[in-house]
Amino acid sequence: MQRIASNRHSGGSRSPSPLLTFEDIAPSNAETMLCSACQRIFAQTPRPLAKYDRLWVDIAANCYVPREEATRLPHHPTQQSFDQAVQDGCFICTKVDVAPAGKPVKPSSSIMGINSQRSYWQSLVKIISMETDEAHHATLRYKVTVYNVCEIGEEVQGRAKSFFMVPVRGRKPELNVPANGRLSQIKKWMTACCRHHEWGCVKYRRHEWARPSRLINVGPRGQDFVSLELFENIRDLDVPYITMSHRWLEPRPPVLERGNMAKLMRSGVSISSLPRSYQDAISIVRYVGIRYLWIDSLCILQDSQEDFDKEAKRMGNIYAGGVFNIVASNSGNWKTGLFSNRTDKGLIPIVQPSWPDIGNDKVFAINPEGVDASERILLGRHLYNRGWIHQEVHLALSNLFCTERQLWWACLEGTCCETYPGGLNEVFHGMGYRTSRLGIIRTLVVPEINPPFWHKLHKKQGDQTFESRLFVYAWLKLVQIYSGSITTQSDDKLVAIGGIVELLREWICTTRCNPEPGYFSGMWRYCLLEQLTWCAYGSYRANTLDCRWTGTYRIPTWSWASINGAVFYDHITGEEYTHDWILPGASKPSKPLAKILSLSTTGLDPLGRTSNRNILKIQGATFPVSFKTRELDPMVWADIEYNQSGSIKRLGIQIYFDCSEELLEAENDQSGYIAMPLLLQESKQERGLFLILRGIVLHKIGDDEEMQLYKRCGYFDSRFTHWSRGELILNTIAKNPLVKDDSVYSVDDIYLIT
Template identity: 30%
Template sequence: MESNQTTACGAPKIEPNTSSTSSLTAAYNWFQDCCSTHTTCNLKLFSKTGWYPTRLIDIGQKESFHWRLLVVSEDGISPQSAPYMTLSYRWAPNPKPILLASNIDEFRHGKPIKDLPQTFRDFIVVARRFSIRYIWIDALCIIQDSRGDWEIEAPTMRFVYTNSICNVAASVSKSPSEGLFRSRDTDKLKMRIVPCSLYSGKEEPSYIYEDFWDKDILKAPLHKRGWVLQERILAPRVLYFGKDQIFWECLTRRKCELLPNGLPLEIPSRRDLLDQLHWAGASNSRKMSDTLYNLWIKYIEEYSQCMLTNPSDKLAAIAGIAQLFQDFTGDEYIAGLWKSRLVEMLGWNVSAPRKLKSLDYRAPSWSWASTDGDFTLRLDYEVHLPSLVNVYPHELSDRGVHTI
């Protein structure tokens, strides 16, 4: 179900803005194709049947100019099984609007869409193009001045994203005011064709293109934010709005506007996670396999390079992925480490230390989560747990690790 608008060389026609009809149609076609034909993406192994967030935003029909906040248990949704979309974005200092204990009734009565930040308004454009009526945005669905509400909602972040029909990522925006859509120089996105005999033994026309994924997605401003790692990994489908293109990632394929049928040789890393967790659940060994352990290390090393507005979120912002690993493996999660791999995981090393923003306790000192800065796991480092316990017996026992 790809767009049939192409250039003379067979490459898709690229319009000057990612808000164009052709761009959003391409994105919608990827979404529809995934929902209707990707068996793996529709297994819903990570999701929870019938689960909904505490609150959702109702954007109404396409002609509606207002949004309103729903408390799902009280207001319900229509139909009862209606899907919802989520948004990944970067916050700004002193963001507005946000849900507060003092304005929740006002939000439930409805507010004008035109008063929302540009990224939120653009997100509504995308949701309506996908015929999705309900959306979830953390600033508007979690009471921001209530510690009690945060303590209830934070543990549900895993299910917020795994149960969404699709997550939209504002990859290049540094704040909600910058929006999803971008103007672009279409000349930079033209496919280059050269003769190549590498694969067939005879010269045939072949495309040359950049490494779009690393440049436009992984190195984009959004993906330096700590919370986004689990949002990207847990959502069944992610639609990224980059600087020059819209990108798609599900459990089956990665795509972009210039290569709408898929990036060659690109297999989503989340597919590895799905396969390994499925195997772990079937084996019921209660021990982290080497492959799954290496995936966890990859995730937390990537996570250590991200920034958090609140240092106290260090473990909370990756808790959804940890819970997923724990549910499938049966292993015990201990402040960022795994019981079956505890000795190995004590060999971490901070390669680029950063000054701590806060001295408030967030993790025991033997956990990588107690530090700020890029870290690596030193696989060649020999750790003697009994001697460590002799040095720090109270700290280890107080934090839930039994002394030997």
């Protein structure tokens, strides 16, 4: 066992290099990034701009109109000129939502009973002053909306795309990192993260992490090989290293095996024999002044199951303990490196509008409305569906995402990219951008991290449900993202998150004072009722089902991992346009309607490879299910019957089958299905306040009357728009009046689910 040492990475002793200033960027790149029609928007003949409260748009007349006087602001005169601008790569035109793009509008033969052969296509522009600073006579932001309008007969159709114009001076001058400045920018990001992100990143690095068994010594610049070193032979136990997340390539690159380990340690491996992404990673590590790199294929023995199992358990520590993690999002083959091909025209346009009354700021950057920095976008098509990747990026403190278009830096305290190297939070203040929730798991693993007050993750005084809500939110968000992934080896489905499980087990033992947290096939004994309410994503969204998972070990039907496909938790919020860490509100937590009695299992197994049946013993009320149609779909309407004041009542529910096998079985025989309510939850939605009854659908296995053994077949819910009806149902199915302290209700039925 390696000695656990504190891991403190300073990123160098020198002070951080200054960020880019306005003088480092070209005053304007409109000529290279915008078509002539878009350039005319900002270089038009000076005239007063209409105020927002005086502005309205007459689409039929193809103009923007102040109330007092009409002023045209045309864009492309013809669809052909617009299509050419799109083909030439105009920044604005390529983002405008036009339908049908690139094709002439076909007039309808009859609209509203009137025959017509007339059609035309035009575009217009609307400009709104969004924010001003009267004291300094400066406009802080404009909103530019480009409309594409077509008229067919008597019908006018329009599509639009909005952009924000933000002053370069005064808000964020760091824009458009030049292609030859990428390495220096990565070092600036790393240095700022290591030195100045005190509340989150610095504390995370100071945590004690188990060290890797082996590391790759990249050597000095100019050396044409890298070598393998055993960690036990490295004198500095606190040595910094960088990790890498990548997709395994075909043909397989050089890997570490028992037969070549001595050679890799003695003479190393030639850099030219490695994929381009590996070579670029070595260049990054050398440039930022770090000596060691960790890549799974070269640091884990690929022909030893024993070594794989040992390293898999500590994988969470390995990625969490690195200075940062290089994510090869765009590297799908040997020739594709980490740096995308870029021209010199920049990533976003910078313009100098010749408008009067524009204030002191004369240079503006054109930003698309909303920027998608979600995990799906940053990982890209090559990595998002790869099982191991999610664990790596969730536990690494900082991730350098090398995407198809540009580099992204995401850490606990912000998100940056080559377009906005100073960070998105400042540039998009008040505009919003889509971000991921990569930091949530880390706040559990390292409880010393205390987000600043402006985040919404802090614990409120007297909040007794904070820890459980935080755990449920973090774990279920991870399951939603991870469940749809695949692993090269089918048996690695639960192994690939074993590192996170190991670290969360330590958190549960420390925070909840529970010596045996219990983890069973992807499900925690802690807060298990909430985890049981998973729904097959295909059943919920796509109306198509996957099959049951098959492997060398068994996964019980009550676990989300028992199906080959993504799962969905309806009560867990999605990714939002905000940089805040959102935690569900503490008001009225879910009311439990069942009680977990026991789990027959061998105990905690971080790798998920349990050898027994994992029988869940649960106490709760159940109700017979009657389907409303003979032809069943992945989602089907049904009724459950319950007794109210001596009469039989019916409650409509929606059932979502778990997998194709369960749907086929129900189609052949619809008898014998029962519904077990698990939770009653308050949900605040756009249409108002809802009560949602959530539960699972069960079906008996075998004919043994003494052994009441069931399997899970699906998930169900029912929504109430009024509290009174929800409370009535709750009292009925619980068989007892509500208990004031919200404790679990007394029920008589006990079920075994396998």
